[in-house]
Amino acid sequence: MAYTRGNLAVQPKRKEEVNPLYREKTKVVTKRRVLPLQEKLLYMLTLGVCVLVAITLISRYVHIYDLNLQAQKLDKDIATAKKQISTFEMEKQNLEQKVAQKAKDLGYVAPDENATIFIPANPISTEGDN
Numbered sequence: 001m002a003y004t005r006g007n008l009a010v011q012p013k014r015k016e017e018v019n020p021l022y023r024e025k026t027k028v029v030t031k032r033r034v035l036p037l038q039e040k041l042l043y044m045l046t047l048g049v050c051v052l053v054a055i056t057l058i059s060r061y062v063h064i065y066d067l068n069l070q071a072q073k074l075d076k077d078i079a080t081a082k083k084q085i086s087t088f089e090m091e092k093q094n095l096e097q098k099v100a101q102k103a104k105d106l107g108y109v110a111p112d113e114n115a116t117i118f119i120p121a122n123p124i125s126t127e128g129d130n
Contacts, residue, residue, distance in 0.1 A: 035043075103110075111117065 100110075
């Protein structure tokens, strides 16, 4: 039995003698089914939620990227500061070594270890306090 228009119980048409000038044509018509308004709104709402989640995730990744960039910049600044500190320490050591020689050249003498230094409690004023 033949399958005709979705029903197996229907007998197929028997071929009748048809006029050779007339040929029967069948055309398949498909109707476009329009989505109901509620379903459209549901799809739009779902799409909106997905977009919001994507925007939230992307903004979080941007924030994390920015924090990492700031951390790298701070590490670079710290390394630069450490280099400057070591340079200044070397300069300080060089200057400390030169101080004693410069003082001798200018005529200063180093005090003896056993010598006592007297510092008056009341400095003498030169204006006269009568």
